Amino acid sequence: MVSDRIYKLAKRLAKKSNHGRYRLGCVIFKHNEVLGLGYNMLRTDPRSPDPWKFIHAEFHATFGVDPSDLIGASAFVYMERVKSGTIGIGKPCQHCHKLLAQLGLKRIFYTANKELKVLDL
Numbered sequence: 001m002v003s004d005r006i007y008k009l010a011k012r013l014a015k016k017s018n019h020g021r022y023r024l025g026c027v028i029f030k031h032n033e034v035l036g037l038g039y040n041m042l043r044t045d046p047r048s049p050d051p052w053k054f055i056h057a058e059f060h061a062t063f064g065v066d067p068s069d070l071i072g073a074s075a076f077v078y079m080e081r082v083k084s085g086t087i088g089i090g091k092p093c094q095h096c097h098k099l100l101a102q103l104g105l106k107r108i109f110y111t112a113n114k115e116l117k118v119l120d121l
Ligand SMILES: [Zn+2]
Pocket: 056, 057, 058, 092, 093, 094, 095, 096, 097
């Protein structure tokens, strides 16, 4: 399950995103302990060959986390639309899905409009 604290944390993280259409926040947690925080953001390295590439929230949330802590952890992805401010579908893309599964996470929760959905990895 996703506690109220983790839900609000992901929502707050999404506000930091600089994406023009979709803001996502991701919290990686285990037994209610927060391990990683992320949001989608424009790649800031000026050497980046593609100015439109974004770092996804799920990938960002794994930065600096001890890989052994990620085994058995869960992730929650919150997504909102910038224009309307409404909650959207935060289902991870295939790359993030695969990445989190390879890192040993066992479950991903994500917003799906007014519902919360879960993916077992
Ligand atoms: Zn992704």
